[in-house]
Amino acid sequence: MSVQERLNVPIGRAAENWSTRPDCRRVLVVAHTVTAMTRLADILPVFDSDLRVQLVFTRARTSNFREGVTEYLNDLGVAAAPWEQAVEEDFDLALTASYGDDLHLIKAPLVAVSHGAGYNKLVRPETRKPGNPETRKPGNPETRKPGNPEIPDPAAAPGVFGLSGETLFRDGVLIPSAFVLSHEEQRERIRRSCPEALPAAVVAGDPTFDRLLAGRRWREDYRAALGATGGRRLILVSTTWGPTSLLGRFPEVLPRLLRELPADEYRVVFVAHPNAWHGHGVWQMRSWLASCERAGLVVLPPRSGWQAALVAADHVIGDHGSVTFYGAALGTHTMLGAFPHEDMDPDSPIAAFGRAAALLDEDRPLADQLAEDAARHRPDRFAAFTSQLTSVPGGSAAALRTLMYRLMELDEPAAPVRTVPPEAPVPVSLSWPARAGIAPLLVATEGDAAEVRVRRFPAEPRAGAGAGPAGAHLLADASEPEPRWYESADVLVRTEPVPDPAAWAERTLSEHGACRIAAAATPVEPGAAPALTAAVRAAGLLRLTVHGAPPDFPVEAATAALWHAALAGADLTAPATVKLHLGAAQAAVAIEPLPDGRPAREDPARGGTGTAGATPARAEDRPRI
Known part of the structure; x- marks a missing residue:
């Protein structure tokens, strides 16, 4: 339902006859922004499992950052009323995590909480003019050099958002019935800046920080x-x-x-x-x-x-x-x-x-x-x-519930209030063809034929930013959609199994003149060590088997051991084992020629050891391994 459509249930003209729980205490939740709504979401578990309480949400109208609020409320699946209806109805309690809009019109005791870690920002008038280039330059070095910061004069400074009369009062009347402080130090700042608001100040900790503590x-x-x-x-x-x-x-x-x-x-x-x-x-x-x-x-x-x-x-x-x-x-x-x-x-x-x-x-x-x-x-x-973030670490939810139920004139539930740990993170992600499974990497190796340390750096941030690590070669995913990386790769890898990895590796090497190694994941029995089948220019087909690696070890890193062994002059016609260090992990890479391996076709006009910089050198300009 749109937040612009008036509700008939659980508030509205049909609420009395059509609500399943018509005698509930009614709580209005005012969402100014997505930020404010995320803070309110940290508080809402205080009402969990209480069939005596009905929550109704509304979107405030005046914030400069209203976008995203409607989608958030829809995703939560809440009963959302338009602002005009919300201020017409009577409620037993209202919650907000910001000021602005006509909060004084709400017909309920209003509890205001901070939408961040305390109250810190000064209230300043909008002085920046659109289009003024002097005020729009990002990264002005004079504003962020380390050194002695310019500290505002407290006597001349404007009020603090959330702690000043500018935000707490409307026409001489205090807007919130209670406004929540996270620490006693904020009470002292209120005493100095707006003492007439002090009776409504309640220290109840920081519910978001308590969630962080619970998530450890x-x-x-x-x-x-x-x-x-x-x-x-x-x-x-x-x-x-x-x-x-x-x-x-x-x-x-x-x-x-x-x-x-x-x-x-x-x-x-x-x-x-x-x-x-x-x-x-x-x-x-x-x-x-x-x-x-x-x-x-x-x-x-x-x-x-x-x-x-x-x-x-x-x-x-x-x-x-x-x-x-x-x-x-x-x-x-x-x-x-x-x-x-x-x-x-x-x-x-x-x-x-x-x-x-x-x-x-x-x-x-x-x-x-x-x-x-x-x-x-x-x-x-x-x-x-x-230490001045919260006066009641771990106890914010209990303090807030006590405050809110007192204002609703309702006994608190017998069960203790829950503090919910953070949800598991789900990053946004690019998928093919926006990016390949493995980002192009500049791979630097150091060591000898028996032991090598490998460091891999993303290639794209180095574009136009100077040379990469000395002697590095370029590894790219075979599905890499960007021609500049695919066509100049020294090593091409395919980590998804193919029916015939040897044929894939040989074909890729023959079609890709700049490539020195083409390697594909080799199907293995469950529980067996992961392996690659690699075609190496002028050396034929090899099997790379990774032993003793942790479960999340990137199998394509084994090609760095092969690359370094070849550079060190190892005899690739005989089995060898290279100890490979990659970050904090290590593994033993067994390099074995395949029984029926045959040299991949050598093109003397091509070849090379790869790029040391972000703009790959032409294949014909690079030495061969």
């Missing part, structure tokens, strides 16, 4: 869902919305991380504020991120997944958004890519955290800064600030 039991499951297996370190990159956000000021952080970090040692996950997704459009955001997604970036959808990713993360890179502060509060190593001190209440815990956390220097390699700062990190590094 499932950390390994969340990591597996995000691909952080095999010893990979998970980096969560988080951006809020607006020109002062990480995406607004330092968008290069994503391709640079992907370019600098080995793909088998790190997993980079990206979460953007719902206002960024719905302000610009989901299609536009995916379009902006497309090359990074093709290079292996894990992108989470706007409503969910970020909570689980925070629990799973080893590192967080963010800005002044709540996700970054939650990461620091969990004790996770956290750095900043941007932080607009001028937009924040200088007395807020997030502002203090922003002054203490390390800010990435865009003029230095990001991987080096990440490693250096992580070496100095302790879980309690920011505890002086993050």
